[in-house]
Amino acid sequence: MANIDLQNTDVAFKNLSTAKLRKAWCLFKAMSYPKLVLVGGVLLEKSLEWGLPVSWILKRSLFQQFCGGEDLSECLKAVNDLGRRGVASALHYAVEASGSDPEFENNTLKTIAIIESRHLMPGGVPHPFCVIKLTGIVATSLLEKVQSHKPLELHEEQDYLRFKRRLRRICESARDFDCSVLIDAEESWIQDEIEKVSIDMMRQFNKQRAVVYTTIQMYRKRRLAFLENCLELAKAQNFYLGVKLVRGAYLEKERERAQQLKMESPICSSKEETDQQFNTGMQRCLQEVDSCALFLGSHNENSVQRFCQLKKKYYTNRNKEGQAVVAQLLGMSDHITFNLAFEGHEVCKYVPFAPVPKLVPFLIRRARENTAVVGESSRELRLIEQELQKRKTNNQLAGSYSRA
Ligand SMILES: Cc1cc2nc3c(=O)[nH]c(=O)nc-3n(C[C@H](O)[C@H](O)[C@H](O)COP(=O)(O)OP(=O)(O)OC[C@H]3O[C@@H](n4cnc5c(N)ncnc54)[C@H](O)[C@@H]3O)c2cc1C
Structure with missing residues (x-):
């Protein structure tokens, strides 16, 4: 099967005016300088600590590129714009957890x-x-303690029960409103517990369809065996397995911690190993079309092409709307998202929102990620430059026709 043309910049940037495209160019250009991102990130964090009014700079730059809005109503406009172009949304109230009970309740x-x-x-x-993100509704330290099987104090047991009740309320609501909940994956020292709780929710809520999805990070060693266990468990216990498959976002942090604690790194020893696990995992989920729903989160063009080919192979003559979706983050890899949607594939954008000051850690991470991911910002830049050049040439041609 032929590959999909992901490089069509007409389709990718159709909804962006030339002014907005130039603005995006400036942003990606700035993010291509690692030192600028490093110093800028530290300055931003300090400015917020000192109470300096930096929100307005962020709102007009990183926030505009990567976020859907400050509140839900602002975000629904972005959702509708994406929907008109055949792209689904995965909305996320993306505040970082402070660890207090009222904030957990507010996030719920x-x-x-x-x-x-x-x-x-x-x-x-x-x-x-x-x-x-489960650390938005329960303390990270408590998850870590539960995962390490340390005995809990009475008040901690109560906190943990409250957390599980919060999560159940969210899943119940998703079941009743025909929505699905994607539970993000986090650091390995809390992730095993997150997976345990997620599977528990799937057992309860995924009887008719995948209401709940767990996330499996394929940069972790032995994740294929884990995926196979999940597939078997779902069949044996008669529930749909919802899997969000990603490579994994905490590479440096995981390796640093393993080194500090002098333990084996939980991360694959090479990018090739991660890619191989990711590709095989994707294939296994798509093969199990009757018992597994897949949400593939990736900006990797090869992975996305492979996903589309395998989906065609395993989903022949089946009406399984929403059961195998590929997704990118808002403001990143638009060429992948919109070209896939244009070709009729099921595709989704992660759309985070929250008041600007609360999104600062998230925005700094996005900027660092765009600098760190090899070729990511340069790929975005190249495509934006291509489209700007094309528009300039078209304008010049139109000008010369009207003068003639
Ligand atoms: C919609 C969506 C949802 C996401 N949700 C989550 C989530 O819940 N949890 C989470 O952790 N991440 C999440 N991510 C981020 C994801 O895990 C990746 O960090 C990011 O997408 C980059 O990987 P890639 O597949 O897009 O592309 P690529 O650029 O091909 O892969 C980069 C990734 O490969 C891996 N890698 C790079 N170098 C090495 C090496 N030397 N050895 C081993 N592995 C290596 C790392 O995981 C790195 O992030 C999400 C991404 C998307 C698009």
Whole structure:
């Protein structure tokens, strides 16, 4: 099967005016300088600590590129714009956890509000997803303690029960509002517990369809064996396995910690090994079309092409809407997202939102990621430059025709 043309910049940037495209160029250009991103990130963090008014700079730069809005109503405009182009949204109230109970409760309510906003979306907006990081509704330290099997104090047991109740409320709401919950993967020292809780939720809520998805990071060693166990368990216990498959975002942090603790690194020893696990994992999920739903999060063009080919092979003559979706982050790899949608593939964008000051850590991470990912910002830059050049040539041609 022929590859899909992902390089069509007409399709990729159709909704962006030339002014907006130039602005995106400036941003990606700035992010291509690692030192600028490093110093800028530290300055931003300090400015916020000192109470300096930097929100307005962020709102007009990184925030505009990578976020859907400051609140849900602002975000619904982005959701509708994406929906009109055949792209689904996975909304995420993306504040970082501070560790307090009222904030966990607030994050739970915001997530439920996202799910319930489904009825505000006009017909034609594709099946929505909602994203949750469990450290937004429970303390990281508590997850770590539970994972390491240390005995809990009474108040910690109560905190943990409250966390599970919050998560159940979110899943119930997703089931009732025909939405799906993607549970993000985090660092390995809390991730095993996150997976355990996620599987528990799937057992309860995924009887008719995949309401809940766990995330499997294929940069971790022995994740294929873990995936196979999950597939078997789902069949044996009669529930749909919802899998968000990613390579993994905490590479440096994981390796540094393993080195500090003088333990074996949990991460594959090479990018090739990660790629191989990722590709095989994708194939296994798509093969198990009757018991597994796949949400593939990747900006890698080869992976995306492979996904489309395998989906065609294993999903022949099946109407399984929303069951195998590929996704990118808002503001990144638009050429992949919009060209796939243009060709009729099911595709989704992660759309984070929150008040600007609360999104600073998230935005700094996005900027660092665009600098760190090999070729990512240069690939974005090249495509934007190509489209700007094409528009300039077209304008010149139009000018010369009208003078003639
Ligand atoms: C929609 C979406 C949702 C996501 N959700 C999560 C999530 O819940 N949790 C999470 O952790 N991440 C998440 N990510 C981020 C993801 O894990 C990757 O970090 C990011 O997408 C880059 O990987 P890639 O597949 O796009 O492309 P690529 O650029 O091909 O891969 C880069 C990735 O390969 C791996 N890698 C690079 N070098 C090495 C090496 N030397 N050895 C071993 N592995 C290496 C790393 O994982 C690195 O991030 C998400 C991404 C998307 C698009």
